Amino acid sequence: MSERRTTAVLDRTGLDALVQVLRARGRTVIGPTVRDGAVVLADLATAEELPFGWGTEVEAGRYRLVPRADGAAFAHTTGPQSWKAFLHPEREKVWDADRTADGRLSVAEAPRARPSYAFLGVRPCDLRAVAIQDRVLAGGRYQDRGYRERRAGAFLIAAECTEPGATCFCVSMGSGPGADAGFDLALTELVDETGHRFHVRAGSDAGDELLAEVPHRPAEPETQAAARDAVDAARERMGRAMPPVDLRTLLGDSLEADRWDDVAARCLTCGNCTMVCPTCFCTTTEEITDLTGDHAERWQRWDSCFDLDFSYLHGGPVRASARSRYRQWLTHKLSTWYEQFGSSGCVGCGRCITWCPVGIDITEEASALHDELAARLRRHDQEGENGRKESEP
Amino acid sequence: MTDVPLPYRVTRVRPETADTVSVTLAPAGAAAVAPFVPGQFAMVYAFGVGEIPVSVSRIGHRELVHTIRAVGAVSAALCALRPGEQVGLRGPFGTGWSLGRAIGQDLLVMAGGIGLAPLRPLVAAALAAPHAYGRLNLLVGARTPDDLLYAGRLRAWTAAHGPPRCAVAVDRPSPGWWGRVGVVTTLLNGARFTPRNTTAFVCGPEVMIRAAARELVHRGLAPHRIRVSLERNMRCATGHCGHCQLGGVLLCRDGPVIGWNRAEGLLSVREM
Numbered sequence A: 001m002s003e004r005r006t007t008a009v010l011d012r013t014g015l016d017a018l019v020q021v022l023r024a025r026g027r028t029v030i031g032p033t034v035r036d037g038a039v040v041l042a043d044l045a046t047a048e049e050l051p052f053g054w055g056t057e058v059e060a061g062r063y064r065l066v067p068r069a070d071g072a073a074f075a076h077t078t079g080p081q082s083w084k085a086f087l088h089p090e091r092e093k094v095w096d097a098d099r100t101a102d103g104r105l106s107v108a109e110a111p112r113a114r115p116s117y118a119f120l121g122v123r124p125c126d127l128r129a130v131a132i133q134d135r136v137l138a139g140g141r142y143q144d145r146g147y148r149e150r151r152a153g154a155f156l157i158a159a160e161c162t163e164p165g166a167t168c169f170c171v172s173m174g175s176g177p178g179a180d181a182g183f184d185l186a187l188t189e190l191v192d193e194t195g196h197r198f199h200v201r202a203g204s205d206a207g208d209e210l211l212a213e214v215p216h217r218p219a220e221p222e223t224q225a226a227a228r229d230a231v232d233a234a235r236e237r238m239g240r241a242m243p244p245v246d247l248r249t250l251l252g253d254s255l256e257a258d259r260w261d262d263v264a265a266r267c268l269t270c271g272n273c274t275m276v277c278p279t280c281f282c283t284t285t286e287e288i289t290d291l292t293g294d295h296a297e298r299w300q301r302w303d304s305c306f307d308l309d310f311s312y313l314h315g316g317p318v319r320a321s322a323r324s325r326y327r328q329w330l331t332h333k334l335s336t337w338y339e340q341f342g343s344s345g346c347v348g349c350g351r352c353i354t355w356c357p358v359g360i361d362i363t364e365e366a367s368a369l370h371d372e373l374a375a376r377l378r379r380h381d382q383e384g385e386n387g388r389k390e391s392e393p
Numbered sequence B: 001m002t003d004v005p006l007p008y009r010v011t012r013v014r015p016e017t018a019d020t021v022s023v024t025l026a027p028a029g030a031a032a033v034a035p036f037v038p039g040q041f042a043m044v045y046a047f048g049v050g051e052i053p054v055s056v057s058r059i060g061h062r063e064l065v066h067t068i069r070a071v072g073a074v075s076a077a078l079c080a081l082r083p084g085e086q087v088g089l090r091g092p093f094g095t096g097w098s099l100g101r102a103i104g105q106d107l108l109v110m111a112g113g114i115g116l117a118p119l120r121p122l123v124a125a126a127l128a129a130p131h132a133y134g135r136l137n138l139l140v141g142a143r144t145p146d147d148l149l150y151a152g153r154l155r156a157w158t159a160a161h162g163p164p165r166c167a168v169a170v171d172r173p174s175p176g177w178w179g180r181v182g183v184v185t186t187l188l189n190g191a192r193f194t195p196r197n198t199t200a201f202v203c204g205p206e207v208m209i210r211a212a213a214r215e216l217v218h219r220g221l222a223p224h225r226i227r228v229s230l231e232r233n234m235r236c237a238t239g240h241c242g243h244c245q246l247g248g249v250l251l252c253r254d255g256p257v258i259g260w261n262r263a264e265g266l267l268s269v270r271e272m
């Protein structure tokens, strides 16, 4: 473990070779590619399928592909999917249950496909999101077995960001635009007069070992500096930012805020934000029986805290109002997640902003809550002072 | 076994009220779940219908008793079970009442309605170790005499003047009612305990829990010595489905029993 990690430079041929080596080793390589007007994550047969020459223009409630003259592959921002679609799939069978004619019951864990994944082009915010889901689904006393198995074998190739989107705010969440841990390889794409190339750093033994099999040249200091500069420049061009306050306490102190009524009047409670969020992990269960009635299956599928059934208890939902459901979502993301799993539940990827049909913006909501709380505290102080004055003799 | 249910056989079904039965379960094969402590719960699976969390109301050597009220599809299916039929069982899950932390103290057990079910094994454990604890009080409330669980036992305890020192109250009495009338907190006046050296165990509807805990704090109990058992929707019981969140608490993992010091803030916000 003590030897220095490899840093190298790949050209497009090298990137292609990387994909081929991974595939030759039996890995399913998942990466971004253009489909139906969006950058989606899909099984890649070659690096050619990456979105070379495509960028994205995003805003609250808006997403659109734009061609790029520079031919860059990783100049787009996060799309509607995240890696949880592969590690924590939308729907998965949990068990098979059988009942014999004399009423004996047997339940067996469902056999699972065990794909060996390589993820190519994981954004730094999404790397953090994977680490968060690791803690939620495989870091506690009980582990989600399917998740653990898929995750344990996955090879992660990060792509640092040099073109942040207008809804990105990873800097204020401390998760990007550079990748510092949790990857096997990290790429920084550079397109300039020197050419189109990828600075690559290994982050694990597996990364070192794989890189050795791919044609590359050692990273010269100029390319290293250019990669660093490009990421640093991105840091200065974040589309959005969270208010620079302790969000955990802000949300904890805002449970009765008026702002919840304001956002509830706009929110459709569609749950899009929870589906696109790379850390949202909630699931519900489904029972399926076959026609004979002797075989039953338990499935789990993604659920959303915006769904009325989510909090159903004794004949009704605990969280009936839109206000309480939006509050649950935001408070969980930014505050109670710490108590539950030791970190924030938001990585600043901006997906929930981009994919909200009415353009609700998590950073704007947090700012409004902050303003409301600050105003409340000011009033409180003044009243306190007045109170003291009046009581002076 | 916590991932996949083990087959358990129904050995006995005992009606408790019009909509509530106690079901005794024993392992159908050689495999059994790990031992439960009072206050913990199991996920009970009705074949092809679904799974719900149910607390244990009696802990035998290999047998478990669950008292279940028919309120939804799964609980209705479980209430309709007959001896010999099989269900699936996962567990044990959750924090228990932690009776061991109350050694040397007076015990105040307060139940509302079906909330008595998870408290019953706690009373049994306390009775089984009479020298470990101070005075044992059991205060039970129900809407009507017909809603009372374990009525025969409660009546016998009440008549015997303890232990446990038992008192029962209903909101709406019917002819022949042998207990008191009123809400369960009114029974505190007849209980024997030294507030500064008492641990309380409370389970029932949330309004009852709030009222009882507030009254106990008012009478001088330390909030962390008031242990309450809470309920939320639950799908997995292993901390992954997100349904049982109550603020920062995951009730399947951090509960269902938590201290009032933690519960008070959570229960004071509407629609939390």
Ligand code: SF4
Binding pocket: A266, A267, A268, A269, A270, A271, A272, A273, A274, A306, A355, A356, A357, A358, A359, A360
């Ligand atoms: S915030 Fe937007 S995406 Fe989320 S539930 Fe409301 S309307 Fe849907």
Ligand code: SF4
Binding pocket: A273, A276, A277, A278, A279, A280, A333, A345, A346, A347, A348, A349, A350, A351, A352, A353, A362
């Ligand atoms: S809450 Fe929004 S910005 Fe934060 S991680 Fe989820 S989708 Fe991304």
